[in-house]
Amino acid sequence: MTALNIEERMKALHIQGLTITTIKNKKIFQSEQYGVRNKHDQFPVMGNTMFNVCSISKLLTTVLACKLIDEQLLQLDTPINELVTTWTISSNTPSPSLTLRQLLSHQSGIIDPPNSFLPYQKRWGYPTVEQLFLGKTEYCREPIIRQENQVGRFHYADANFCLIEKLIEGVTGKSFTLLMEEKVLQPLGMACSTYEVTYGENISQGHDRNGATVKEKYPHYPYPAASGLWSTSKDISKLMIELMDAIVGDSKLGLSPLTINEMFTSQGECEWLGLGCFLGSTSNGFELSSLGWGVGFQSLLALYPQKKEGIIILTNTELGIHQMDGLIGEIYRAFIGKE
16 A cells, blocks of 8 residues: 555546545554545545445445344345235336345346436436336336346346335335434444435535536435445445454344355355355455445445455545546555555
8 A cells, every 4th residue: 555656646537535444353454535525625535524435335235134134024035025015116016036135136137227327316306216117207217127037147236226225114114224324324333424415514525537526516326225325434444344243243233144144155156246245356365345436436345354354445536437447446456465
């Protein structure tokens, strides 16, 4: 990490703000902040500055699902129509064979339509899952239909996690965001994480590849389970530590090693695919990773349970290239010793 001049690279790539937290021996080792929360007011990124983590939200949703599995409210391989009998998605009711495992691993046969799951627009309001699946909203203009011949094949889809959100609310009778607060965020002390965006000094604006503030300024996604979380690198690191603790039976959330190990296990024929995350092997050993990419923001999380290490990188600038091809990738490689 010391060989990389992050501030110089940020300037060269027009990245406005960045935060990194690293974990060593299952403890927060270092938390660093660089740049500004937005280009115009030059307010510096602080430890409590929240970034849109986009699809890293899916990792937290998976943890909540695991918690409900341990509470015997959900099952990975039971058809979801046996768990919730009152679905209001009329013409596209989930197939009787659709399972939570398929949804969490993006192997359900559900494919997001083109140009769908757009950022929130005030004039469009907040969509319901039913509206999304019926194609009755500007956020998704085409019906979302499960393609039976694609079941078991990987198709990354926000729609999968919208159905998981619906499933969780159906079996608990509570809102997804309330459950997440009660069962994950509060117990882990993630006080700088929220699905309810209120604009203030601790919220970062999004920027494009030229470093200009994006049109929406604070782009967020009205699909909490799929991509709705705002957080800090330090808060996310608390979740990463929890995952490592849970594997060895020391979970603050009461997660069982058996259930959490399902997250870390290859799904179907995809060796690189876990539940709500990606799997791999690096010079640091076994790796669990998650990526976030949306309008104005990019991020990366990498966890190494065998070495008890990890790194989370959040930026408020979307470079228009894959995370591994930009500064995030440079920081990641420096961390694992490849640069």
